[in-house]
Structure formats: C-alpha cells, structure tokens
Amino acid sequence: MSTKKVADAIEEVDMSAMPFYVRLHKAKQLIGKVHKNAINPHFKKNYADINSILDTVEPILLQHDLLLLQPIKDNVVVSQIIDIHSGDLVESYMTLPAITDPQKVLSAVTYFRRGTLQSLLSLQAVDDDGSTAASSKPSIDNKRFEEAVQAINDNKYTVAKLKASFDLTDLQTKALLLL
DSSP: OOHHHHHHHHHTSOGGGSOHHHHHHHHHHHHOOOOOOEEETTTTEEEOOHHHHHHHHHHHHHHTTEEEEOOEETTEEEEEEEETTTOOEEEEEEEOOOOOOHHHHHHHHHHHHHHHHHHHHTOOOOOTTTHHHHOSSOOOOHHHHHHHHHHHHTTSSOHHHHHHHSOOOHHHHHHHHTO
C-alpha cells in the first residue's frame, strides 16, 4: 500500500480515540520489511541502514500519532515510541561501550540506534554481521541477479540452481515467480 493511501485511510480515523497499543499494532502491520540499501564491505552483506529504517517506519508512526525519539541518556542509546496523546511509551536501549575516539563513538551510536529500533519494532532486516553465521549461502546483488535471470531466460542457468546457490531476498524470490 502506498504511503499516500495509508495516510488517506488513517485520516478517516480519530487516532486520539484509539488506545496506544492498538495504534502501535496497526502501525507495525503497515511497516512491513525494511529496504536493504547498504552493503557492509567487511562481510559483503546487504543491510538496512538507519536512514532506510527511519524512512520506512517514521511516516507510519507519525500517521498513528506515535512519536519516535532516539536520545542518548547516561551513555545509553534509547529508542522510544511515544503516544502523543497519553504520553505512554515503549522503549529499547543499549549501553554504549567505553570508546574515546569520537568517530567510533558516533558509529556505535548509529549502530545502536538501528539495533534498538529494529528490536523495538521487530523489524525484518538483514543483520550485517550476524547473518553470515546463520546462512551458508551468500546473497546476490541486483546486478548479478539480473544477469542470472537473463541466463535463465537464455536456458543457460536454472531457477533451482540460483535458489540453491544464493540466499535470495523476498523481492528476488517474487521476481523469479514471474519467469
């Protein structure tokens, strides 16, 4: 469903009349999967960076009168979703490691913002370092996937070999259904 259609459907409902957890539940149903837009060069895995996650979740939360904040309090990165009507909130947090290098601190803050938000909303996204151990198959980037599809169309490769060789995204798997 497009963001505009979601906004139109939600405008018809008085958000302030709905309990906090009902709105949070409805927002979670609309969020879906987060777009994987970055590559971790060390592990050669795709993942959703903090901007992709925010672009996906924040408009939907706001449409449900839910405010996302990610403050740092006492060396702890906190992700909070707050009901703007009642002040009720849910939160997830992680304590920052003892780091003195400012660039490393900012990297850790960004990483922890992403992690706490993914945890708080149970978002489906690739863990850029943990998924290597979970999957014995490598992922395939879009360019190589398109080349594989062309090879399948030219009868030089098969869908079964592609699925057996690579850990495909949901979008790639759906694209194969069109062949």
